[in-house]
Amino acid sequence: MPQTWSLDWSHGQVTVHAGAAALGRxxxxxxxxxxxxxxxxxxxxTAGEKVEPGLENLRGDWPCLPFGRLYSSxxxxxxxxxGLVDASLPDSGHPLGPSDHLLHGHSAAAEWSLVSRTQDAITLGLDYPSDSPIERITRTIRPIDGQAELxxxxxxxARHRCVRPFGFHPNFALRGKPGSFxxxxxxxxxxxxxxxxEAAARAEPDRRFTTLAxxxxxxxxxxxxxxxxxxxxxEDIMQLCGIEGGVHLIDEHDRVAWDLSWDTTKLPSCLLWMSNRGRKFPPWxxxxxxxxxEPVASAFDFGSVIAASDNPIAQSGVRTAITIEPGMPLTLGYRIRGHALGPN
Incomplete structure (x- = not known):
């Protein structure tokens, strides 16, 4: 049984899995x-089915470094x-290693180790392979006492200066009738x-919009x-580029609203993955x-090469990757808070 760690606080309970350091129940x-x-x-x-690394811990949320996967012709x-799939990674980006080819990076495929567990927080850590410019990543889950908030x-x-896409991957359950979230x-x-x-997508591809409505x-x-x-x-994916503050979510089925907020100067986009029974192949x-x-500094899920290139989003002045310097640890994060909705 994969290892997990749980923490109770005044307003809930959180469980973190060793696999991908993913939030569980x-x-x-x-x-x-x-x-x-x-x-x-x-x-x-839930069914206990064996799937490929990167999908076996598709739950809750996990950190993705580098975010996405490498696309090809x-x-x-x-x-x-x-025309960007065959682009060369800039010299400043540092050459790709094997872990850059994994779906959502080494962080999504590996087993993390417990660094500390106190009454206030759980911290896990993961060393990257020696051929990666990334040296280590640690992840801390800290409940907010007195609040329904994490x-x-x-x-x-970093071992070496590198440029890579990064994203958190919060996944919200859709339990209600159509249109209720x-x-x-x-x-x-x-x-x-x-x-x-993409045949399973309904949206016209590569189209700008001003409102999701x-x-x-x-x-x-x-x-x-x-x-x-x-x-x-x-199966549709949208990127909200140059977002400010975060996202407000209303779940009428569970009568709850969620506020997801983060430092958008560091992660300037929100990727929306609308997975609506569209993938008919295994294991979906x-x-x-x-x-x-998903709070991201990325160009969709296109991986390190396109994210570090002069892609259309970057050309519009919205960063699509993070830069990590040796000796200068980079901290990124988000906060989620729940609020009860009144009766219908």
Whole structure:
């Protein structure tokens, strides 16, 4: 049985897994006395099915360094993005190592170790392979006493100067009827749909938008992408670029609102992964339903080369990677807070 560590506080309980340092079952006690669990857990975890590294811990949230995976000419990118798959990583980015090729990086595939566990926080640590410019990453989960609230942070140390995409990966469960989960982001400069010719996606690829309530779709016209789950099966990804403050989420099924906030000067975008039973191949098998609300410095999920390149998002003045210097640890984090909604 994979190792886990749990912590109780005045307003809930949090469990952290050694695998990917992923948040597991996490309960928040709201001001009306109810306990709610916001996070998703992939169906293959419950079923005990064996899946590839990077997917076996698809639950709650985990840190992704580097975020995404390396795309190639075999992937159906479109427009200006397609010409970037064969780009060279800038000299300042540091050459790629084997761990850069993993889905969401070494942090998502490895078993982490306990650094400390106190009544206030759990800290896990992970050493990166010796051929990686990343030396070590530590992750701290700190509940806020007296509040239905968690602080989640990482500290990243580098052996060599490097430029890599990074993201947190909070995944929220969608338990209600279509449209019962609302996404209300803070102000952002522009939104962009995934620039991939993906059959399971409904949005027109590589299209800018100003509001999730009006996004162009492939069938013509536009639709709302701010109210989930969708009634039809689909798989869509949106990036909210240059976001400020964070995202407000309203779950009418569980009668709870969630505020997800972070330092957007460090992680200037929010990636929205709308996984709505659209992937029909294993291990997804048309049964996966959640929304990832992901604070990132990344260009979608396109990995280190495209993130460090002069890609269309970076050209618009929104950073798509972080820079880590030796001897200068970088700290990144987010906070999640729950609020009870009144009766219907």
């Amino acid at each position: 996490t309960r928040f006690r709201l001001e009306d006395g109810r306990f709610v669990e916001p996070f998703h857990e992939a169906p293959w975890i 075999d992937d159906p990118l479109i427009g200006a993005w397609r 602080d989640v942070s990482v500290e990243i140390r 609302r996404i209300e982001p803070g102000p952002y400069r522009f939104g962009l749909s995934h620039p991939i010719a 009006d996004v162009a779709v492939k069938s013509g016209g536009s639709e709302r992408f701010d109210r989930l789950p969708f009634a039809d099966d689909r 098998n048309g049964r996966h339903l959640c929304v990832g609300v």
